[in-house]
Amino acid sequence: MNEEKDLKQTEAYQKYLNTTHRLGRVFTIAVLICLLGAPFLMGAYLSASPNLPAAAKAFLGVGLVYLISCIVEYLIYLPMLGAGGSYLAFITGNLINMKIPCAMNARDIVGVKSGTPENEIISTLSIATSSLVTILILAAGVVLMIPLQPFLQSEALQPAFANVVPALFGAMACKYYRSDRKVALIVLTFMILLYTFLPSLLGSVSMMVIPSGALAIGLSYLSFRKKQKEAADA
Template sequence: MENRVTEQAKQAYYEQYMGRTHIWGRAGVGLGILLLLAAPLAMGLVLGAGPNWGAAAMGFLQVALVYWTSGVVEFLVYAPMLGGGASYLAFITGNLINLKLPCAANAREICGTEVGTPENDIVSTLSVATSSLVTVVVLMLGVLCLVPLTPVLESPVLQPAFDTVIPALFGALAFKYFSKSLLLAAAPLAVMCVLFVAVPALIGQVSFLILLGGGLSIALAWLMFRRGRL
């Protein structure tokens, strides 16, 4: 009886926590968007200059028609992995794929939490928040040291290393998950490799292919589960 009361209290507290998270998360995202728009508008008002609103609206529509599917797909794929609080932080601070997701995945692996659990929501939120703060500190130091470090950063010797940072990062992170189920990982990976080799132009459309790769993975996992192989 005591255990049941404890679990009910935990569930009630978690629901209260998520309610506050959604309130503050929506307010934070709204404030972030407002600040992003307010800076250029304020500069335009002060300097007496402004864009051609018709041309700006047309440009926005052209970009939105291309990227709206990517935005929807990324939300549907990444939000369940990150949880509520981490999703609000990650989508407003950026660097989602190459920074926030790896941090959250590594934290989840260290803590032993599972996607979709309250524990994973807490761990993901803390990891994404820490990643955001560290990013701000690193950027501040980078700006302060930009002039003396420019010759080093532009060195031809280091350029190949900078070009392979993201593949190296994702390769190391992906291997841990690929090794758990080689068949489940190999099939979507093979399909994506064939598509990229056959149609090189698709390399720049990675976000649109997330849906295809994710769908293949889910379908294959379902079949393997039905056959008792997963």
């Protein structure tokens, strides 16, 4: 009886995943067309066309960095976010400063494991909710732009809004460093030394997530293997 129920659930989940991929692809392509089409549409209204040689020149200057950054984000964050969460996160953006920490926070609150159907559902719910919150706050902000502008841009509040990311990563550090203090200490020390001796790297912190993450995963793997061997010997 239970086996039959499990089988039905597995089939339903597989169907859900297949539809998620299909919808995800269709919506992503539609959003891409909208985003690339919007400048031309606005251009038609403004009676102007994009200067393509200048756009190509700027792409070579700054766009290539983002191409690499996007590849890295895709490879690293898709496993964290699952299928539905990934389609949504790549459509709605703000990955590092919101979507990834938000999904990880939700995952921890309910205690689900990566790669499980629960993770897929929780991650999608979390990213969809946080994206809607951003859309609503931005819409409200745009409507209230004129009355809110003096308050939000007041000099006294600037240190607070300039430090959203440190505030976010401070809280997350407290949460995650506890899970493996040794790995955290080694990785943090390594990164401090790297930035101290090669200060030019301070300009590309988002790219430095690659060596930092690779070191953390490598050290965790060694510790995991050691524990497994000890368990096998015991």
